[in-house]
Amino acid sequence: MTLREVGEDQLMQKCARHLRLNRSVLAGAGDDCAVTRFAGAQQLLLLKTDCVVEGVHFSAKAPPAAVGWKAMARPLSDIAAMSGVPQFALVTLMAPSTTVVRWITGLYSGLEKAARMFDVAIVGGETSRTAGPVSISVSLAGFVEEDRWVSRSGGKTGDDLFVTGRLGGSIRGKHLRFMPRLSEARWLTKHFQIHAMMDLSDGLGADLPRLARASKVGFELDELSIPRNRGCTIQQAISDGEDYELLFAVAPRDQEQIETKWAALFPRLPLTRIGRLNRKSKIENRKFPRGYVHFH
């Protein structure tokens, strides 16, 4: 059997089944970030790695600075999903020896720009030649207070589901210049009890079922309420992927306050209630269209 035939979720389940964890690990593979205890520290250590590959996550024609931005912003979006604060980045570049140095300095300027904006220090990295396409892998370390980290698994029956921003059509350009929702996520966990949160990378249609599954609940979605980017159908908003918006679950009693305060603080970024968590059977949820799935 090949990768194409199994799909990423199944592969990771297959491989992660036997992964060695220990009591220093609060969340491992399967959540947006790893959440760990670091020697004697009060805060929790967050670790995340993510990669972008030419021909998969960006085209050869994309401006190198935009590729660098995306490579850094993708794992930043995962740190945001845990309500964490990113601190340090490591960058691995794999590139053919024919790559033009100006392209690489452009790439680094984009990596730098995203790092600067979110106060991250690029502390190291590695380069290797390759016979294949350019790939950039960025690893991040950050912290989160023990009482503020949010997993995917804390959603409760009856919780309201919210998304930030608008979904769909990312491939038209947003995927290269999206903003990780770091300050928004920090604000949410400072003022509200967020039960479960994740960032939407594979599309609501793939990611929402993951959150529900991790929380051991079902979900119902008000499809007409999904905030869409201009020119996108509901189906595209559900399936396109690469939205890098936050999806989170809160108790219904917080709904009104969260909406009012959000609108005052982040007037240019919509926050939309799109449904709720329920007890629905697994079978019903399976009918839900899937978002982007790797290896297909």
Added chain:
Amino acid sequence: MTLREVGEDQLMQKCARHLRLNRSVLAGAGDDCAVTRFAGAQQLLLLKTDCVVEGVHFSAKAPPAAVGWKAMARPLSDIAAMSGVPQFALVTLMAPSTTVVRWITGLYSGLEKAARMFDVAIVGGETSRTAGPVSISVSLAGFVEEDRWVSRSGGKTGDDLFVTGRLGGSIRGKHLRFMPRLSEARWLTKHFQIHAMMDLSDGLGADLPRLARASKVGFELDELSIPRNRGCTIQQAISDGEDYELLFAVAPRDQEQIETKWAALFPRLPLTRIGRLNRKSKIENRKFPRGYVHFH
């Protein structure tokens, strides 16, 4: 200009020149690991990323478990070079969608084996398809006590230079099954004042000048004393690379005790004095043959 024409050291210097660091960063790009301060912790946080690429670091015929071992052992060797203790690993796998799943489970078994041996938890990862060769990038987080971390830059004129193990000929098999010298490095810094240390990945001929340069000193090498693997010439021991042995500098007063105690504790692993640090001019050191340099 292309990557082939500049070489890794120059490229990294070019890109690292503007990298954002801050006062939480004790050592950044250019040392074996990044050494950072983590929110309120007494111990220092070590971060390292490294990658292996098919066709560069392993051949398509290599057993997948050996590839996994190497992918994990390479950054472990860098943690060893700082006298650190590794704790957490993130694994990024980039593979064509035609990759056979059994190959990948073999790869993970090797990653797991190395992780288990050195008490590391694999806490997350990422997979992506690629149109190119298989690449595996491993990032590690670990810790080191503030008074025990060793940089490349602390070498002093007159220091003795030691290497562990034997050098050269790694491509015949050792590069897929070497042992990161983690316990040896921890023992060294527990009992001695190690002034500078690094792991030999690009060959003594490339790496020793880096240590000397970082320490702002020269070096003299007793070429006949270099411990060689069976069938290797001196030139090969200097240039082959991928030795993953420790190179370190200590005051001459420690020489005798270090050799005696080492022989008793690690009887199967040679420790050899190969030269010393001196004030020699830069020009003289430039004559020194170079080891493996990436992108050539």
